[in-house]
Amino acid sequence: MDSFQAVLIAQTIVNGILLGTMYGMAAIGLSLIFGTMRIVFIAQGSVLVFFAYLCFWLFKLAGIDPYLSIIIIIPGAMVLGAVLYYGLFKEAAALQDRISSLLIAVGLMFILENFMTVVWTPNPRSVVTSYGFASFTVLGIHLTLNRLLGLGIAILATIGVFLFLKKTVIGTAVRATSEDVEASTLMGINPNRVNAVAFAIGMALAAISGINVASTYSFDPVYGFDVAIKALFALTLGGIGTIYGALAGGIIIGLVEMLGAYFVGGGWTQAILFAFFLVALTFRPQGFFGRTGQKA
Amino acid sequence: MAKSPSFIGSLKPAGPESLTNLVIIVLALVFFGTFLFYTDIDSIIVFYLFYCFIFIIIGQGWNIVAGYTGQISLGSHAFFGIGAYTTAIIWLRDITHTWYFFDPLVMFLSGLAAAVFAVIIGIPILSRLRGDYFSFATLAAAQVFTVLVLRGGKLTEGAMGLRIPGTLFEDLGIYYWTGLLLAILATAAVFFVTRSRLGLALRAISEDEMSAASHGISVLRYKLIAFAIGAFIIGVGGNLYAYYIFSISPPAVLNLNWLFYPILVCILGGNGTIGGPVIGGFVVGAIVVFSETLIGRVHPMVSGVLIILVMKFLPTGLIGLKAKVFQRH
Amino acid sequence: MANPLLEVKDLDVSYGDIHVLWDVSLSVEEGTIVALVGANGAGKTTLLKTVSGLMHARKGEITLSGEPIQHLRAQEIVDRGVIHVPEGRRLFASLTVMENLRLGAYLPRTRPLFAESLERVFSLFPVLKDRKEQKAGTLSGGEQQMLAIGRAVMAHPRLVMLDEPSLGLSPILVKTIFQLISTLNEQKTTILLVEQNVNQALKIAHQAYVLKNGKIVMCGRGCDLLVNEEVCKAYIGERARKPNG
Numbered sequence A: 001m002d003s004f005q006a007v008l009i010a011q012t013i014v015n016g017i018l019l020g021t022m023y024g025m026a027a028i029g030l031s032l033i034f035g036t037m038r039i040v041f042i043a044q045g046s047v048l049v050f051f052a053y054l055c056f057w058l059f060k061l062a063g064i065d066p067y068l069s070i071i072i073i074i075p076g077a078m079v080l081g082a083v084l085y086y087g088l089f090k091e092a093a094a095l096q097d098r099i100s101s102l103l104i105a106v107g108l109m110f111i112l113e114n115f116m117t118v119v120w121t122p123n124p125r126s127v128v129t130s131y132g133f134a135s136f137t138v139l140g141i142h143l144t145l146n147r148l149l150g151l152g153i154a155i156l157a158t159i160g161v162f163l164f165l166k167k168t169v170i171g172t173a174v175r176a177t178s179e180d181v182e183a184s185t186l187m188g189i190n191p192n193r194v195n196a197v198a199f200a201i202g203m204a205l206a207a208i209s210g211i212n213v214a215s216t217y218s219f220d221p222v223y224g225f226d227v228a229i230k231a232l233f234a235l236t237l238g239g240i241g242t243i244y245g246a247l248a249g250g251i252i253i254g255l256v257e258m259l260g261a262y263f264v265g266g267g268w269t270q271a272i273l274f275a276f277f278l279v280a281l282t283f284r285p286q287g288f289f290g291r292t293g294q295k296a
Numbered sequence B: 001m002a003k004s005p006s007f008i009g010s011l012k013p014a015g016p017e018s019l020t021n022l023v024i025i026v027l028a029l030v031f032f033g034t035f036l037f038y039t040d041i042d043s044i045i046v047f048y049l050f051y052c053f054i055f056i057i058i059g060q061g062w063n064i065v066a067g068y069t070g071q072i073s074l075g076s077h078a079f080f081g082i083g084a085y086t087t088a089i090i091w092l093r094d095i096t097h098t099w100y101f102f103d104p105l106v107m108f109l110s111g112l113a114a115a116v117f118a119v120i121i122g123i124p125i126l127s128r129l130r131g132d133y134f135s136f137a138t139l140a141a142a143q144v145f146t147v148l149v150l151r152g153g154k155l156t157e158g159a160m161g162l163r164i165p166g167t168l169f170e171d172l173g174i175y176y177w178t179g180l181l182l183a184i185l186a187t188a189a190v191f192f193v194t195r196s197r198l199g200l201a202l203r204a205i206s207e208d209e210m211s212a213a214s215h216g217i218s219v220l221r222y223k224l225i226a227f228a229i230g231a232f233i234i235g236v237g238g239n240l241y242a243y244y245i246f247s248i249s250p251p252a253v254l255n256l257n258w259l260f261y262p263i264l265v266c267i268l269g270g271n272g273t274i275g276g277p278v279i280g281g282f283v284v285g286a287i288v289v290f291s292e293t294l295i296g297r298v299h300p301m302v303s304g305v306l307i308i309l310v311m312k313f314l315p316t317g318l319i320g321l322k323a324k325v326f327q328r329h
Numbered sequence C: 001m002a003n004p005l006l007e008v009k010d011l012d013v014s015y016g017d018i019h020v021l022w023d024v025s026l027s028v029e030e031g032t033i034v035a036l037v038g039a040n041g042a043g044k045t046t047l048l049k050t051v052s053g054l055m056h057a058r059k060g061e062i063t064l065s066g067e068p069i070q071h072l073r074a075q076e077i078v079d080r081g082v083i084h085v086p087e088g089r090r091l092f093a094s095l096t097v098m099e100n101l102r103l104g105a106y107l108p109r110t111r112p113l114f115a116e117s118l119e120r121v122f123s124l125f126p127v128l129k130d131r132k133e134q135k136a137g138t139l140s141g142g143e144q145q146m147l148a149i150g151r152a153v154m155a156h157p158r159l160v161m162l163d164e165p166s167l168g169l170s171p172i173l174v175k176t177i178f179q180l181i182s183t184l185n186e187q188k189t190t191i192l193l194v195e196q197n198v199n200q201a202l203k204i205a206h207q208a209y210v211l212k213n214g215k216i217v218m219c220g221r222g223c224d225l226l227v228n229e230e231v232c233k234a235y236i237g238e239r240a241r242k243p244n245g
């Protein structure tokens, strides 16, 4: 292996980590939502892409910088999250009807995908800013500004969520509800409120990832399903209920995807990832980092 | 701990025990059995009914797993695709030396291929995973299969897909008859499975796996059998569809519609019942045929909206609605 | 005479088709300890769950200081100061002791009193103070029960309903817990105590009810029931045979 190849591999690893943080953020959102109401919100990825399109639109039509649009999109995302919860999932969550909630999420994903196809066409889109692709070379590894910004924002968001869960009363309530809904009800915690908060944060994280996707990669309406599945893999690897586990899981997925593409070629990465997921799931159904065997 | 019944648990298999049910069944059979004799064969109604039959078949295939073991499979499109691809491959390589469509042997082999795939993925998945994890593992397995098809080289011709000669097509008559027959067989299969020891075991498992296991029921084996039977039925549905579209490619037979249609058919009609998927098949058939001819590509959005509306307002399906109405009076 | 703090009248409760409580009536006077005893499956937990709003009755009335509460949701009942310490403690195991206590004072009503309540909890259970930052799941059984009661105290309760607080504890700890319950009561907290440990429960109770197959079959002063032959035969003897924990 010559040094040129070594740099390429290092480059691939860095790109994998950057891509992985996006999956990781989506996974944290999934983890929060799953934690409080045992719903696998499979539409997470489609929502993420939806926000990428909003970012794209704000950029195209209003000339708003993608990183600036965070200020608009995040509050919108949180409201959307609460609306989705109260509008669609409240009853299913109260009955702990996981089949209903799974299928509602699936239906939502389907609607979003097709809605985006109608509004924005199936053609791939991307947001190209004047500065985004400005690049640096560190130790021979090529980094672009948008990826660095993406990484920075992802890290900040993760720390933010962590502090929220750790330091605020409602955040503590979210963790308590993830552990025992009935007991948290006996504390006077309104499960609907907590679930709506989890949804709102999940959507905010999807929005942040969506903005990162928009300014770094190209995307199309069906990309969301891919992201959701990978986020789910990340969650499964990382274990449900741990923020850092979800992020680490995302990074592993990003690495497998990038290294897979490098060594085996593009088209096979999907299959490798899915197979990897299957194997991981089968041997460690409770995840690699997660708490083991606490929950029914 | 207090736990509300899920809609699957709350519905017991409702069979045609009563006389009215029997009368309805006989009337329906007579009606559909003679339908072609007084209808224009090229009419859209025949086309619609053919679609309904396909939906009933794949709905029943999904029903056997979801309705009676409580496991939500998200891999139906793979079984459907396997059925369709097996049909095309057998035809193109002339493996069975038949020169006509709807060869029962090919049909059987198509179902069998799907069932074999189900067993292969089912052994690891069913032995270790349940609930949502089962759902997503089936989805992952189906996606692996899709990639294999896309990368299948000469065997599957990748994204281009395979074509079987459309020149043998005369009219929809034979499609109608075969579809009707298979829909009846699929429904009967579910009926007899649920009345059998297998059905009993499945119900015990879905209610309480631990206690079923402690009563000496081999949980894995029964789940696997149900999963394979379901896959077989869906694979046969794929075979039927292959003869109808001629061009078998990933976008045609492996797209996610074929994941959602069986689910929609079951939950709309009433999951975990024999009649539910039949009713659901006719309703979903109407929606799909209608929106496909009228609004074209928007229709997946329609099925998304429908799934949500059904789950929100009619979680027991149309069959459950009937029960509700009767309760009120 | 003033209304009792809690009054339950002709309560019928069922799980789906399974009818569990029949015409249950009881009342808890302000400032007292009321014990509710009965065999396994008698419906004691069900009664507490119905009072705390986790379940809803088919028929009957529950009033708090004369005000009906049976239609309220659980969090509204908590807000009125009725705190249910559930069977098996149900602590948030991955949260620290302090976080558990903080959630005890989750509702806005109780937050201004936080420091005061915390003081009270730590004086009742000094051991919790030393374990503030420890995960609740790592506490010993006795400490966990103290935390569960402490969590209720944080809510500034008018009525604490304890479901089998002595469950799974060693005899010496059982004694401690019962002493603490008495102390809590001396600090003007009304207590509805569900126990299998009939002997101890009746000793500290002012008033007691016996629940059998979902019906109240006996009631009286705690000390009277304690010497009642029937109760002794039915419950106290049984408990002696039962392995503890």
Ligand SMILES: Nc1ncnc2c1ncn2[C@@H]1O[C@H](COP(=O)(O)OP(=O)(O)OP(=O)(O)O)[C@@H](O)[C@H]1O
Residues within 6 Å of the ligand: B001, B002, B003, C015, C018, C020, C038, C039, C040, C041, C042, C043, C044, C045, C046, C047, C087, C196
């Ligand atoms: N979720 C449930 N669904 C159906 N029946 C239930 C449920 N929970 C309890 N029961 C039944 O209700 C009855 C009363 O139960 P409950 O838990 O109130 O009894 P208990 O007096 O608290 O018993 P223990 O001393 O064992 O805690 C029992 O017969 C039990 O089987």
Ligand SMILES: [Mg+2]
Residues within 6 Å of the ligand: C044, C045, C046, C087, C163
């Ligand atoms: Mg009890």
